[in-house]
Amino acid sequence: MKSILLIIPYFGQWPLWFDAYLTSVKHNPTINWLCPTDCKIPEEYPENIKFLKTDIKRLNKHVNQVVGCNVPLTPRKFCDLKPAYADIFEEEIKAYDFWGFCDLDIIWGDIRQFMTPELLANYDIISSRKEAISGHFNLFKNTHVLNTLYRKIPNYKKLFEYPEFQWTDEQVLTRCLKEHPNFINLSLKIYWETILCNQERGRDSHQEYEYNKWKWENGKMICLKTNQNVMYLHFINWKRTMQYSEVLYRDQPDFFYISFNGMHYQLHSIIQRRKRDFINIFKGYNIQEKQRIRRLKLKSFLKKMKRKLKLN
Template identity: 55%
Template sequence: MKSVVLILPYFGKWPVWFEAHLLSISHNPTIDWLLITDCDIPEFYPKNIRFISTSLSELNVKVNAIVEAQVPLSPRKFCDLKPAYGAIFEEYITEYDFWGFCDMDIIWGAIRTFITPDILEKYDIISSRKDAISGHFNLFRNTEFYRTLYKQVPHYKTLFELPKFQWFDEHVLTSFLQNNPTLCRVYWDDILLNQERGRDSHQDYYLDRWLWKSGQMLDTHTQDEVLYLHFINWKRTLTSSEVVYTKAPESFYISYSGIHHTQHHPFDFVWNGLYRFFNGYYRREWRRLFLKKIASYTKRIRKKLNLSL
């Protein structure tokens, strides 16, 4: 069996869903995690997690030396650095066949169900997204070539040194690989995680939409199993969790507002349906894009009026 380690720097404060996250990790005992953090190390956690305690400033010095750039490191800027994790944390991953990066806003399903021995044998880069590198789960074969692949991307130092997030982990690296199709054996054939309207991760504000059960992540609407649940647009709305790692529940539900052991009352679904109709995620996105378009039109009209004067 090919060995895999997922690298995850995380600074600040553990999120409310952290214990559910830990529980889902514990049900993937053949995958290891390396968490680099300034948070307090929990008293109880899965055996397949290794914590490295450090400060953001200390890590910044190490990052700069390895990538040979002056990186203005911040929690958001880590996303640009993800393809360099294999080099930055090389001393911790020498024993593994594959290294990868992932996110914290995830509840894991059964990873080996989707990342099969055949895939690990045939491919050197493995993504959970279709035709694109995934910032929330991506694997690389643990060789010098793939640990330093980021250095082949044109102007990588410039992109690393810009304070603003440059989407190096997803857009930039995806474009580089697409422009060099014979360089690597890349698996990005399917969307392996939650998806809606043809787009991964983003979803409306549902109740009881996801069921984690004995290590599997299940869609309660379709009964489909996914590699993991990435609740990128639920991070601000998911404000509570009943899951306690040490109690090791066999299952729990995930709604946009929290993680819980029992299903909601039918009346809650009626109320939530009304809420989504007027203020759901896609309603909010429509309003945001509409106002953005109006602002753009207004700006152009004012510019023309000024020119005419």
């Protein structure tokens, strides 16, 4: 069996769903996690996650030495550094066949059901997104070429040194793998054929504000509407609306539900669900996204009109 290490630095304060995250980690005993952090180490946690106690200042110094530039390291800036994790955490990845990066706004399903022996034997890079590198789950074979692949990104030092997030992990690396000669000439075998996490309307990881749609049960992440399971639930927009979690790692639960506002053991009533469905018609996530995009288009149009008026 190919060994896998997922690297997830996290600084600040653990999110309220962290016990649920650890519960889903425990149910993937053949996958390992490395978590550099300045947060308080939990009293109880799974054997397959290692916490590397550090602080951003100390880690920043190490990062700069490895990548050869001055990175203005912040929790958000870690996303730009994801392709360089193998280089940064060289000692920690040595014993593994694959290393990868992921996120913390996730509840894991059965990873090995999707990361099959055949897949790991035949591919150099494996993404959970379709035709793109995924910042929330991506694996790389532990080889010198792949561990230093980020150095082939044109102007990678400028991207790393820019204070704001530059989408190096997903957009930049994806474009390079598809278009840049430095990458194409390597003839890397990449698996990004389908979306392996939750998806709505053909997109990954953007959920409507729903109750009772997702259930974690004995290591499986199940969509109750379709009865299908996915490798993980990535609640990228729910972390803004998540208000509570009843799940405690020490209780070792067999199941729990994930809704847009919390993680819970009891299902919401039919009345609660119907009320939420009605609200979604006017203030649902997809409705709000459409309104946001229309506002941006209007703002862009007005700017163009002002420029034309000035020229005239």
